[in-house]
Amino acid sequence: MSEKLIPATQLAEYVYCSQAWYLKQHGVQVSKETRAIQAEANAWHETQGRSLATGDSYRWAAYAAVLLAVVLFIFCWLGWSRMSIVLMLASTLVFLGVLLFFLAHRARSKTGIPAGEIFYQDLIGQPFQAEVLRSAQWGISGKPDCLIRTPEGVVPVELKKSKRPPARGEVYPNHSVPYGLVIYAGQQVRRVEYTEASRRWLAQVIDLVRRARTLPAVMRNHRISGRCSGCGLRPHCDQSLI
Numbered sequence: 001m002s003e004k005l006i007p008a009t010q011l012a013e014y015v016y017c018s019q020a021w022y023l024k025q026h027g028v029q030v031s032k033e034t035r036a037i038q039a040e041a042n043a044w045h046e047t048q049g050r051s052l053a054t055g056d057s058y059r060w061a062a063y064a065a066v067l068l069a070v071v072l073f074i075f076c077w078l079g080w081s082r083m084s085i086v087l088m089l090a091s092t093l094v095f096l097g098v099l100l101f102f103l104a105h106r107a108r109s110k111t112g113i114p115a116g117e118i119f120y121q122d123l124i125g126q127p128f129q130a131e132v133l134r135s136a137q138w139g140i141s142g143k144p145d146c147l148i149r150t151p152e153g154v155v156p157v158e159l160k161k162s163k164r165p166p167a168r169g170e171v172y173p174n175h176s177v178p179y180g181l182v183i184y185a186g187q188q189v190r191r192v193e194y195t196e197a198s199r200r201w202l203a204q205v206i207d208l209v210r211r212a213r214t215l216p217a218v219m220r221n222h223r224i225s226g227r228c229s230g231c232g233l234r235p236h237c238d239q240s241l242i
């Protein structure tokens with residue numbers, strides 16, 4: 001089944017430029033400059049992953065400090081230890097715990113990711129590799145940067161180095177997904193609603209990509225010259241707008 005699934009990154013590439021998607025599918029390599037930009041983006045993702053990992057470490061250390069402080073307070077209350085020294089130690093641990101919670105919050109807020117338990121992540125620099133998510137219903141697969149559990153449900157999050165949101169965002173279909181978030185440079189956040197219109201659009205893109213896989217050539221699907229000016233495939237493209 002997995003051989004037939006279309007990776008979600010391919011859908012995004014196709015929406016951006018069908019001709020660029022086609023050239024990549026046929027083994028055309030992007031320019032050296034584009035590879036350097038991609039390497040920068042990977043390094044940026046690694047930094048975001050480290051910020052999250054650091055935040056997690058601080059948070060667990062804060063829980064440990066507060067727990068130990070509670071144990072010491074109980075010892076004092078039961079009269080099992082010398083009151084003044086243990087109270088001083090417990091107070092220091094409470095202070096340390098508060099400081100660590102603050103540092104954890106600061107490390108996470110650098111990424112722009114909102115509150116909620118992160119139970120899945122595909123950011124470079126994380127200790128565990130994220131599994132590929134598959135949808136047999138839609139025939140696609142992909143790895144969102146993060147999945148966070150919120151009171152509204154599971155929210156997929158994509159992190160972008162760019163500060164400029166494009167005209168549209170991608171969605172990861174799942175019946176329990178209330179919406180998706182695309183966070184640009186840890187500052188601007190685009191909320192992608194999982195609406196009937198989004199679902200129709202996604203189905204249309206999947207269908208286009210599936211059909212384009214069998215075609216001997218595809219026509220460019222945009223008229224935005226800016227896309228061509230920054231395109232690493234332009235030397236191999238006969239449909240460039242510039």
Ligand code: SF4
Pocket residue numbers: 017018019020023220227228229231232233234237238239240241
């Ligand atoms: S040069 Fe323009 S049309 Fe050609 S692949 Fe790049 S973005 Fe697409």
